[in-house]
Amino acid sequence: MxxxxxxxxxxxxxxxxxxxxxxxxxxxxYLWGMTGIGVNAERINPASLHAWADLWQPRFHRALLLPNDMREVFHMAMLVLGLPVNSTDPAHIEAAYLKLRELMPNVRLFSSDAPQVLFITGEVDAGMIWNGVAYLAGREAPAIRFVQPAEGPLLWxxxxxxxxxxxxxxxxxxxxxxxxxxxxxxxxxxxxxxxxxxxxxxxxxxxxxxxxxxxxxxxxxLERGEYQVDLGEAIGQYTDYWERLKAGQ
Missing domain, CATH: 3.40.190.10 (Periplasmic binding protein-like II)
Structure with missing residues (x-):
């Protein structure tokens, strides 16, 4: 170019x-950024959140926002399990799905549309959020904070x-x-x-x-973060598990 x-x-x-x-x-x-953890400091102490794995804690029952984005959600699960985030190994993909099933009681909703509104209005207490969204939300509501998880952010x-x-x-x-x-x-x-x-x-x-x-x-x-790459035919297995996850199966 x-x-x-x-x-x-x-x-x-x-x-x-x-x-x-x-x-x-x-x-x-054009622009770059990362996905990390957003938290409403009026409800959750940001200092108590250090890692993606913390989102599995029972205190977040029905309080989390996840993006309606299959790759990002599985990327997070792979990080928590210590697996390659772009893995095409069927066993790894299944393990990530099973780990995400454990998280579902804490998930209030999947949404990628104006997620900052859900934080600002208090509909969710914490969850996955893009850093730019967190930055702009923090301008309007200083209680909204961004946590860079220990396992590493999702880079894009x-x-x-x-x-x-x-x-x-x-x-x-x-x-x-x-x-x-x-x-x-x-x-x-x-x-x-x-x-x-x-x-x-x-x-x-x-x-x-x-x-x-x-x-x-x-x-x-940044050294802890990773970008996503094309998964080839393995995307079919991801998609199948994603649909089952959102259907509560």
């Missing part, structure tokens, strides 16, 4: 060549790409180049609460954002 995007040079090298697109043949990093990257059959590929590349301008990338990051992979944009962010560990976590946290 860098031959068609002058501003591609601003992207951190550490945010390139990730497992889902080695060499960035198909994608340009939102990317820009051009469809193979795009009607106007040149214009698409022009848009991508515009979004990579440091001043534009800075504005986007400030507005949505997620980290920009644009090094020049980070340099001009307000210090209170650039130095906020919820948005820009320290290196030791």
């Amino acid at each position: 860098d031959d068609l995007s002058h501003n591609f040079v601003f992207v951190y090298r550490a945010r390139l060549h990730l497992p889902f697109d080695p060499g960035n043949r198909y994608s340009v990093p 990257m939102d990317n820009l790409a051009v469809l193979k059959n795009a009607a106007h590929p040149d214009e698409a590349h022009t848009l991508i180049d515009y979004l990579l301008r440091p001043e534009v990338a800075r504005l986007i990051s400030e507005t949505v609460g997620y980290a920009t992979p644009n090094a020049a944009a980070v340099a001009i962010l307000p210090p209170e954002i650039r130095n906020d560990p919820v948005i820009y976590p320290p290196a030791d946290v």
